[in-house]
Amino acid sequence: DAGVIQSPRHEVTEMGQEVTLRCKPISGHDYLFWYRQTMMRGLELLIYFNNNVPIDDSGMPEDRFSAKMPNASFSTLKIQPSEPRDSAVYFCASRPGLPTDTQYFGPGTRLTVL
Amino acid sequence: AQKVTQAQTEISVVEKEDVTLDCVYETRDTTYYLFWYKQPPSGELVFLIRRNSFDEQNEISGRYSWNFQKSTSSFNFTITASQVVDSAVYFCALSEIFTTRDNYGQNFVFGPGTRLSVLP
Numbered sequence: 001d002a003g004v005i006q007s008p009r010h011e012v013t014e015m016g017q018e019v020t021l022r023c024k025p026i027s028g029h030d031y032l033f034w035y036r037q038t039m040m041r042g043l044e045l046l047i048y049f050n051n052n053v054p055i056d057d058s059g060m061p062e063d064r065f066s067a068k069m070p071n072a073s074f075s076t077l078k079i080q081p082s083e084p085r086d087s088a089v090y091f092c093a094s095r096p097g098l099p100t101d102t103q104y105f106g107p108g109t110r111l112t113v114l
Numbered sequence: 115a116q117k118v119t120q121a122q123t124e125i126s127v128v129e130k131e132d133v134t135l136d137c138v139y140e141t142r143d144t145t146y147y148l149f150w151y152k153q154p155p156s157g158e159l160v161f162l163i164r165r166n167s168f169d170e171q172n173e174i175s176g177r178y179s180w181n182f183q184k185s186t187s188s189f190n191f192t193i194t195a196s197q198v199v200d201s202a203v204y205f206c207a208l209s210e211i212f213t214t215r216d217n218y219g220q221n222f223v224f225g226p227g228t229r230l231s232v233l234p
Contacts, residue, residue, distance in 0.1 A: 033222070043205065043224040091159060102149065103222065105159035 002026070004106035006092050012112045018080040021109045024073055025094030033093040033103060034067055034077050043091070049075065082113045118208050118225035126231045127196050135191045135228045137206030143167075147209040148182065148189045153227070154202040162204075165189065196232045203227045 005024040013019055025032045033048040047057040052069045060067070064083070069075040079086055089110050093103040117140040127133045139148065150162040163173065165182050173180045177194045193200055206225040 031220075042226045045222055048220070089157065093159075102161050102164050104161060105151075107158045110157075 004092055004094050004104055006090075006106035006109050008109060009107060010110045010112075012114065013082055014114050015083055016081045017113075018078065019082045019086075019111060019113075021077040021090050021092075021111070023075045023077070023092030023106060025075070025092070026104060027073070028096065029094035029104075030097035031095045031103075032069060032075050033095075034075070035091040035093065035105075037089045037091060037108070038087075046077070079111075082111075084113045087111055087113050118206050118223055120204075120206055120225040120228045122228045123226070124229045124231070126233060128233050129198060130195050131232075132192060132194050133196050133230065133232075135193075135204050135206075135230065137189045137191065137225060139187050139189065139206070139208045141187075141208060141210055143210045145211060147211070149207040149209065150180065150189075150191050151205045151207065151224075152202045153205065159205070162191075193230075196230075198232050198234055201230060201232045203229045 004026055007022045011019060023032065031048060031050050034046040035043050036046055037043045044059055046059045047067045048055055049069045052072060054067065064081060065079055067075065067077045075092065077090060089108045091108045092106045095101045095103045119138045121136055125133060144167065146167045148165045152160045152162055162178065163180055165180065170182050170184055172182065179192045181190045189206060191204065205227045208223050210221045
């Protein structure tokens, strides 16, 4: 089975540009999570969805960040406008429906904002 | 509030040595889950183990073993006879489950990670 798929794997953009990160969760998983990893702050949960509905977006840093999940097999994390401090690795993870289950992570997208 | 502490920022060992990575957590809940993930230099996060708060049995998987002690709120990870391929950042994580009227929710917090270098 394919794992969590993220694209692009690397993104370099200039400050002020819009950035869209994409994620395809593992088929059959009901939950999808977006994380950000930086040296300073480690791994931070940004937002998660259950059955395509956002449940907790308290980790989203500011209004420049938005996430959507239009269907069970696709999610996007958008940054508009991007800033250099948004440079990080962004991970998507998914897990099955039971709350006890483990999150499985995608390979991450390394974002660099110049 | 929940918190995960991994006091060891970096550890270096020589191949074949045993090494223990410490994890201490804080939670007010009686039901929670603990995890270890490995992040090798390639960057992906690899799930290693999950343990629920009611199961304090230690677990062994090959060269890996985990020691869960509720009395000290610790969930330590030992690698026996370390190998160069074990070099990675290891994260401990805590998950609390809560129920809402319509659904389950999950608070998931990672520790800061311990960078393990195994030297040949």
